Amino acid sequence: MREITSPANPLIIDLVKIRDDPKRRRRLNQILIEGVKLIEDIRALMPLLKVFSTKEKWLEAFAAEESYLISDAVLKKITATDNPEGVVALVPMPSIPLPEKITRLLVLDRLQDPGNVGVLMRSAFALSWDAVFFLSGTADPFNDKAVRAAKGATFRLPMVKGDFSKLQEIMSEHHLQLLAADMHGEPLAQGNVPDSHIALALGNEGAGLSKEMVDSALKVSIPMREGAESLNVASSGAILMYELSGRA
Template sequence: MLVTRLRLAKLYRPYREQAGSVLVVGHIPVQEVAAFTSVRVLFLAQNATAPAGVTAERTVHVSPVVLQKLSGLKSVGGLQAVAEVEAPGSHDFLAESERGALKRLLALDCVQDPGNLGTLLRTASGLGWDGAFLLPGCCDPCNEKALRASRGAAFKLPLASGDWQELDKIAEHHRMAYLGAEPHDNPGSATTSPTRSEGMKGVCLVLGNESQGLSEEAHERCQPLSIPMAGRMESLNVSHAGAILMFALSDAGLDVVRDARQFVV
């Protein structure tokens, strides 16, 4: 019964959210995630040892057949660990101690590729952003591929999901200006009605769907922001573009710009 429950927790997002558990597959992913959340059950291959630094409420050595059922993989060659961990909770960005406490928030608008989503969360965490907000249509941040790409950031970075109305309340509460990433010289940018940024204390960077770009709701709210492109390329992958923009908008990026000015003739 436990194997069946954990397999369902991996395969079906609604059940996973109800159970409050996430299944993490692989020695390194388990080690990365365990640094930020509790491990409820650690399943190890026979004769395998727990990943360094990982402690679990319960540890069980199982056969390759059981590991395969838990992981959902066709082959478990080299697989040594699978863990049931406590799912990351939804962060309440309105509960910050004071208005304007949130300075940089990443909002993902129907980003569906788990590799892109995980990479963006990892980048936001690495660059010191305050959190991420997942709008409708985004893939599950606890998807196995997303977890691998995020390197545990889905558990470390404050994370919430909801609709535009909820995000609007957060942006208003913390006086954040909306910036929406758009391809350079996108004709649609001229038709937007960007949110005024005067008096704002923070920024909410909105990144859109891999193929469709920003949604209509995003266009209604965001001031367009683009990366100048040299050559014949029209745009970058959303995770690459997001990394550049997050760095440019971070304290580290602003410091680099200030330092670089002394080299400009």
């Protein structure tokens, strides 16, 4: 066990870079995770490379290749949360290949809020969707906010990034029908949405779906009472995935 008291320590500076820079995360193939429950969950899936904590009991509980007892100032430097639990771990970036058979694919089209990305991944995993496709311009799923919001789904759900042509290749290979969430689309309650294999596309929080996505998809919507405001993308995505899980 080693001790670090200064936020200016080179190792701490490097951790902050990993937290904030997606290119550095991918180059090193490492990400930061925070919190007792998440670390306890993930250590059953992969090794903990380094653990940093203000309390010796967590360093003893989460045996890692390297353990560091840190000061409160160092913890504040590493974490991006207002009230950190006091333990952070550096782990390998998960890489889960796409399954041989895909029947339900979630497609995220340029979503900007990492929190929304994480919540949708959590919902997709909980509802047994097979994988998530991230179109170029979507927030990084390994962003620390996305990882916290995903509640472990980041380490269990197959993910792939690419452009629209890559998405078309996957849909063609697995015979998927592209559906696009649109408030003016076909209401799911009418039962006219196909029950064949599906890829559900959710668009940017402000701009919505890209034109090529809208032009290629069957637009679907959630029936809502008159006068109700549209739901945010995380809420509408969860509802649509739930409804389509019973149809696909």
